[in-house]
Every structure is written in structure tokens, then in C-alpha cells.
Amino acid sequence: FRAIDLVSIRESVIAAKSANISHFVYLSVAQPASVMKAFLEVRAEGERLLRESGMRSTFIRPWYVLGPGHRWPYLILPLYWLWMLSPKSRDSARRLYPVKLRQVMRAIVDAVEHPPDGVRIVEAPEMRALRW
Numbered sequence: 001f002r003a004i005d006l007v008s009i010r011e012s013v014i015a016a017k018s019a020n021i022s023h024f025v026y027l028s029v030a031q032p033a034s035v036m037k038a039f040l041e042v043r044a045e046g047e048r049l050l051r052e053s054g055m056r057s058t059f060i061r062p063w064y065v066l067g068p069g070h071r072w073p074y075l076i077l078p079l080y081w082l083w084m085l086s087p088k089s090r091d092s093a094r095r096l097y098p099v100k101l102r103q104v105m106r107a108i109v110d111a112v113e114h115p116p117d118g119v120r121i122v123e124a125p126e127m128r129a130l131r132w
Contacts, residue, residue, distance in 0.1 A: 001042040009046035013053050023056045023115035030063035058111035058120045067101030103127040
């Protein structure tokens, strides 16, 4: 993650700043989460680089994206439903609940069509609420 993902976002921020890009849409990941620590650290670092760049930015933060070839996670959705029953874990369960590929695509389109004044964070509940 550090050798490829971090280098790519670092270089992308530099290129975007050089090209006077006014709004950067970054596909990040839901934070915080207790697994995939290195992946989350790199995505958080990417967000930090964008914040420090001064560019308007939108961070799209899915935890897991359901799409073609990604059917096994449907088997664990009932665990999320149970997790949501507890008031203590409800918000985390909703934030980490998998989203569909079309929902992520809609969030990206919405980000392009509605750039923020500063930084906007789009997490799973908002992605699920967006409509075409």
C-alpha cells in the first residue's frame, strides 16, 4: 500500500496542484476500522495530503463495495443487521455496511456535480441515500 497507493496519491496531489485543479475526488475508505491497518493508514495519509494541499476535496469512503465477482459478502450482511440492533454499535455498523458499486459511482458523480467549498466526506449512509 505504501509503495503504490501512497506514491500514487502523493504524485496525483502534486500533479493536480500544478494543473490548478479546483476539486479532487478521492476514493478513500471508511475510517476508523479495526482491520486492514496498513490500507487505512495510507488512505488517511492521502486524505491528509489533500487537506494540506488546500484543494477542495471530496473523500468517498466506502468500507466494502459489492459488485460483479464480489458476491460472498452478501453472506455476511445478516451480521451487520444484528450489529445494527445494538445502540452502541449501530452507527459503526451503518458506516461500515457494504455499498453497491452503482452507489459509489453515484457518489462520485454527485461529488463532481456538487464540489464543496472545502472538504466533503461521503460515507456509506449518504451513498445509499443518493439517487440517480
